[in-house]
Amino acid sequence: MRTLEEVQATLEIAKLKKEDLQNTIQCLSFGENVSSADYCLMELDDVLCKHIEAGQSLVIRGDKEEHAVLCSDDKTFDLKIADTSNLLLFVPGCRTPDQLTNNKQDVSHVVHAQIWGFSNSYWELRKQRPKLKKLKKLLMENPYEGPALGGQEENMENRYTMQDLLERVQASEEEIKTYLEAIHACQIDGHWCILEFDYEMKLLGHLTQLVDSESWSFNKVPLQTSLKELSPLEPKEMIEHCLNCYGKCFTENERVFYALHEDKVCRAVALLLLQNAVKFNLREFQEVWQQSVPEGMNARLDQLKSVALLDRTSQPQTICLLRVEDLPEAALERFNHLFSLREKWTEDDITPYIQDLCGEKQTTGALLTKYARSSMQNGIKVFNSRRPVAQ
Template sequence: MAVRTESDVQALLEQANLKEEDLLPETQVLHFSPDYLPEQDNVLLIELDKTLLNSFKEGQSAVLRGDPEESAVLCTNDKTYEIRGAMTSNSLLLVPELFVPSQAVGKRTLVHRQISSIHHSYLEVVPCKPHFHKLQQLLEECPYEGPDETQSSSGHRYSLNELQDRIQCSEEELEAGLKSLGAYHIYGFWQIPNFDYQFKIVSHITNLIGEREWSVDAIPYEEALNELSKLEPRTVMAQCLDYHLHPMHAEREEDGYSLHALNGDKVCRLYGEVLLRTARGMKLDEFNTMWKNSVPKGLITNLNQLNGLVLLDRSSPATVITYFPASELPLDIKSRLETLFDVQEKWTYDEIRPFLDDLADSKNPVSTLLMKHARGFTVDGTKYYSERYSK
């Protein structure tokens, strides 16, 4: 191996029209190592953005998650990143002992470094939404049906650690996802309530509000929990109240009980789903009347509360509303849109958006998904979307 000297370096600088005073004094001379390989399968390069790099410098950890049939994601304590393969026409040299000189002045020195491999591909990480579809599927394996010992136990119940191993998201996102699904932590396991049981315990809440003549915006939390715990396990009722109520940051004057308000959107959505689950389709006017009369006094119903849960058929003189939950649709965008366009030939953006929200992210919002996978057209000033290619 020829050894480059300081005079060689000086000659190269002159050939390149570079002034030595413009450069740092340390020169690192690169050589191929004796065991050099053009590509090393046991070494992967990964590109990090500043946020992720700084989190590692601060001592935070990360973990790769994904079952064998899934693409891997990188999870920190609070964020999830999709990992993608990328190619570059440049040659990426892997030099284990390469360093950044720290002094700007000094005598020219030469340091010899060895190149262990050259790479033309690397991994990049891109922020992505947590993958919660699988979370709901796992929790549905064994829904909670109440304290009765005779309830079915054929499915598997998952602890938080087990869910962290299976779900592609960060710990903070997982806990937020469990809460958003209305899951309960019971005896060390996370479960979502069976729909009938969920309606039962929410009915306990609304019945108590009616009996005590409480305002839906002024429910004494502790008193409600004490009374409801006579009907169902206290840990269940506490989590049910936390999901369906929110604090008003006020107290009842006579006893200091904190006051909470009923979450009208969640409760109205639940009551609307109860009506629609048992019907193949209802005239919208009839449904609205029944729905309005079924919810607790003080709550106001509106169709936006049923986004992603119902389908409106306006093709006939009387609009028909049908139970059509987005949670039962395919998980990949192409199959999802095929199903939607089979059910309804054309959609406005506002109509189709609730059925695509769970597949969208900051890089690919619903509008981008439609632009890529559907055909947009305008009729009488209204924009519609249909399948890209006619069958």
């Protein structure tokens, strides 16, 4: 423990003026068994600080083979170690200069503080896209194909509760819930399930046929009448789930109605047509597609962005299934895959397949600059890979 005289002697050697310093002099000393492995530091922004101060939690998620991420209630952050050239000391009870301003003593005095730990690195957080591909993979282990027949018990193997998903998927709870809604997942006996595609299309077919037979407007489908008419064919919960997936609920004169979403219904019909074909003649596809959608709805190619790819350079022009959700999550792997499918892309064609890769304040143009090079082809700007791509 240093005395006041020893401190003053050190100040003289260092040629520091007493009047430039606080009257309170803090002397630091290492405690017993101090180690750099005892503590980890994490740098938080103001939003996350307030989140913690409000008593909320931050959770680190990831299996052993995955790079760990940190999740709040609604955001996901990449965890990266940042080294610092300055040794960071953990000193409980040490006071900063602003905490000493009220010290009105004219006489210098020494206080002693003990160092509990130290570190030369800290965890740096960077907001990132949630890793949700694994979520759909888990749910596809046992998709829901409809109610069990003949008194058979429901197969509950590989079914997951929300808590199960939170433990397995690297995303916040809010992001998981949003994605579950996007992929039309539903809860059955407390477990989340994704509907088998043919079964979902069966439900939608029943619904659109009922609307047609009753001559209802697609913008005003009555819930209770739909449930009554279709309940002999499918469970009421599934019929209402289908209405929620493909329509918007509203109330009029205390009755519940749904307005079916034209783009969603038309896109689902297109996916049904394209799922078993490698390529489809574009003109023939458009004719069959328009004939297949419910009467009164208009099938348009702009409804298929991010789920189908057009080739206008071939003769005849073709269309094929290519869903963005089936592509790799990492940017480099995503671009490699896209350029393995097609050597040159126009900006309009490739944008729907890279839009979801954009981080905060990032544009698709910036991604293309990083992973592709541009050139002109027949007066149109096209993009090809910056590096050789294995076919």
